[in-house]
Amino acid sequence: MIIGIPRERKTLEKRVALTPDGAHQLSRMGHTLLIEKDAGLGAAFPDSLYVDAGCEIVQSLEEVWTRSEMVVKVKEPHESEYQYFRPGLILFDYLHLASMPDVTKALMKGGVTSIAYELVKGVDNSLPLLEPMSEIAGKLSVINGSYYLLSQNNGRGVLLAGAVGVPRANVTIVGAGIAGLAACEMAYGLGAHVTMLDINQDKLEEVKVRFGNQVTTSYSTPQSLNRAISLSDLVIGAVLVPGAAAPKIITRDMLRDMPRGAVLVDISIDQGGCAETMKPTSLDDPVFVEEEIIHYGVCNMPSQTARTSTMALTSATLPYIVKMANEGPLNALKNDPSLYGALSTHKGKLTNKAVSEAVGEAYDSIESVL
Ligand SMILES: NC(=O)c1ccc[n+]([C@@H]2O[C@H](COP(=O)([O-])OP(=O)(O)OC[C@H]3O[C@@H](n4cnc5c(N)ncnc54)[C@H](O)[C@@H]3O)[C@@H](O)[C@H]2O)c1
Numbered sequence: 001m002i003i004g005i006p007r008e009r010k011t012l013e014k015r016v017a018l019t020p021d022g023a024h025q026l027s028r029m030g031h032t033l034l035i036e037k038d039a040g041l042g043a044a045f046p047d048s049l050y051v052d053a054g055c056e057i058v059q060s061l062e063e064v065w066t067r068s069e070m071v072v073k074v075k076e077p078h079e080s081e082y083q084y085f086r087p088g089l090i091l092f093d094y095l096h097l098a099s100m101p102d103v104t105k106a107l108m109k110g111g112v113t114s115i116a117y118e119l120v121k122g123v124d125n126s127l128p129l130l131e132p133m134s135e136i137a138g139k140l141s142v143i144n145g146s147y148y149l150l151s152q153n154n155g156r157g158v159l160l161a162g163a164v165g166v167p168r169a170n171v172t173i174v175g176a177g178i179a180g181l182a183a184c185e186m187a188y189g190l191g192a193h194v195t196m197l198d199i200n201q202d203k204l205e206e207v208k209v210r211f212g213n214q215v216t217t218s219y220s221t222p223q224s225l226n227r228a229i230s231l232s233d234l235v236i237g238a239v240l241v242p243g244a245a246a247p248k249i250i251t252r253d254m255l256r257d258m259p260r261g262a263v264l265v266d267i268s269i270d271q272g273g274c275a276e277t278m279k280p281t282s283l284d285d286p287v288f289v290e291e292e293i294i295h296y297g298v299c300n301m302p303s304q305t306a307r308t309s310t311m312a313l314t315s316a317t318l319p320y321i322v323k324m325a326n327e328g329p330l331n332a333l334k335n336d337p338s339l340y341g342a343l344s345t346h347k348g349k350l351t352n353k354a355v356s357e358a359v360g361e362a363y364d365s366i367e368s369v370l
Pocket residue numbers: 118130131133134135137174175176177178179180197198199200203220238239240241246247249266267268269270271298299300301302
């Protein structure tokens with residue numbers, strides 16, 4: 001199979017879809033790997049490493065898309081890539097279509113067979129391709145949040161760990177899944193007082209098992225969330241309803257009770273965000289102020305640690321790429337229940353119900369289109 005890896009076009013997106021080691025595994029199996037010039041440079045993987053791994057370096061975006069049978073990417077396609085969409089082309093990628101009506105329409109119009117990383121499901125209902133990036137984004141949310149709390153960034157001038165005779169900062173994390181737990185690990189490690197909220201008791205139980213009484217847990221209701229937020233220096237939103245737009249559980253009114261100069265990092269922004277006041281921002285302009293609270297809404301946070309993230313992503317995606325390349329993507333989809341439900345568009349049809357409800361396009365079941 002001919003597999004193409006374009007250079008990512010999203011602002012300051014420095015990850016690449018495959019490490020040279022991952023590409024080598026595919027080329028050893030007899031597949032052709034087309035890597036766009038400098039695609040790995042942002043993650044410190046120069047073209048020479050891909051050449052050593054048996055890949056072909058191609059000079060233009062157009063060449064990668066037009067020659068490839070399957071394009072593997074990190075972030076959703078950029079507008080400049082829509083022109084290369086065509087029926088029969090396979091796209092394997094983070095898509096987050098529930099918050100991307102334009103991308104959804106373009107994929108449907110182009111007849112692309114798109115398979116979303118974030119919807120690949122393990123037998124235990126885990127999301128194996130989302131987990132590594134959620135873990136990294138969770139850890140980064142505390143680093144980014146604590147940076148914007150600094151006085152020179154117009155933050156509250158609060159140090160998470162406090163100091164001798166000065167209380168530590170309060171960090172509230174809503175959503176105790178992969179990203180939330182990673183954020184908790186980091187915030188707790190930096191000495192903050194952490195409160196975790198979730199609507200799933202099992203998740204809160206997991207926090208208790210890992211952190212004992214060092215971290216406060218609370219079942220999430222509008223009231224408990226409001227109470228926790230009103231005392232917080234840093235609030236981190238990390239909720240997920242798989243495939244659907246994030247529920248807007250942090251309201252504008254709640255922010256009015258927060259201390260001035262506090263920071264809100266909404267990791268769930270890639271699913272539309274869980275705060276009413278949040279909007280997507282980019283790495284070159286990551287924050288804005290609303291209700292005197294610093295809002296951070298970057299959709300590609302793991303790009304800040306492009307090398308770590310690329311390595312973590314490749315280890316998660318490679319088994320699925322190998323399967324699709326060896327068996328043929330449609331056979332692999334039909335044979336592997338983990339991949340089956342990740343089919344998002346095919347032959348102009350939208351095959352994810354939650355996405356169809358979020359973007360207002362008609363839904364067709366996977367069985368009816370395959
Ligand atoms: N911004 C970025 O760069 C970036 C990077 C990676 C992941 N993410 C996003 O981070 C989010 C979290 O991902 P994850 O892997 O941790 O998901 P996860 O499924 O592991 O955890 C989500 C948690 O949210 C909880 N939840 C759902 N609805 C809730 C509600 N109404 N109130 C309280 N809790 C609720 C769930 O019970 C679950 O424990 C996702 O939207 C994901 O796409 C963003």
